[in-house]
Amino acid sequence: MSDSHGQWDFEVRSKKSARYAWIAAGVLVLVHVTLAILLRTSATGVYFRLVDQFAMAGIGLLLACGVLLLTRPRLRVGPSGIAVRNVLGERFVEWDLEQGLSFPDGASWARVELPDDEYVPVMAIQANDGDHAVHAVRKFRELEAKYTGSRT
Template sequence: MSGRDWDLEVRSKKSARYAIAAAVLLVVAHTTVAILLRVSPTGVYFRTADQVAMAGIGFLLAGVALLLTRPRVRVGKSGVAVRNIFSERLIEWDLVRGLSFPDGAMWARVDIPDDEFIPVMAIQSNDRDHAVAAVRTFRSLEAKYSVGPND
């Protein structure tokens, strides 16, 4: 499905901001330490390769932090597409049993048959009003598209 075929697309707002800020902080901190390795007299001889490696570690850790910007949920006629940090899954409407947000949970979940669920990291409790609006819109689209037991 192309981007136009989805009725709803949600990403976490606060988690993405925190992840970007953490990534920037990691790059700045590691690059600063890399530059200062040769300046401070520690008794250890650091080479240029050590400085490059230290900065590279900062960029690597920043990339890991930016994985937290990936979660997304899209809802459309063909079903619910849930993308978390490492995986993406399309759940067809005949398998969707609802969207729940248990008390104390950090994120929502799509309920599927046999008391199983798929976490939806894109709808997080720390987003508050944004999360509430996303859940309400999801449920209205579920009512529109879901297949009932007698359909």
């Protein structure tokens, strides 16, 4: 995707979720490859072929790729607006539509508030990131004040 919305002043991603996703993906691949190797050597009562071993390893790779989608969430803030990329897809919100960033009690991640009680979840700022999330929210609000003026 080209950067058609100009310069970005701030970009943030979740730290812990990405780390956990990489670890989980590695474990999935390791377990499935190990099972694939052991399929033909263990006495299970079923005869497994080489293609079954490759299929087991392939399933592990596919599952790992699915888990790695959790490393995609990102929030970018710039003069023209906010770009929120979650697991699938990205949404751009112009400053005149944005009505603040909130972190509701008990929520796992922040959200950009929009008119008519709508919002865009921001998986890049997650509660489990602690101080990193606090810094991200503060930086967002600082830039929000800069680009929206006295509206906030």
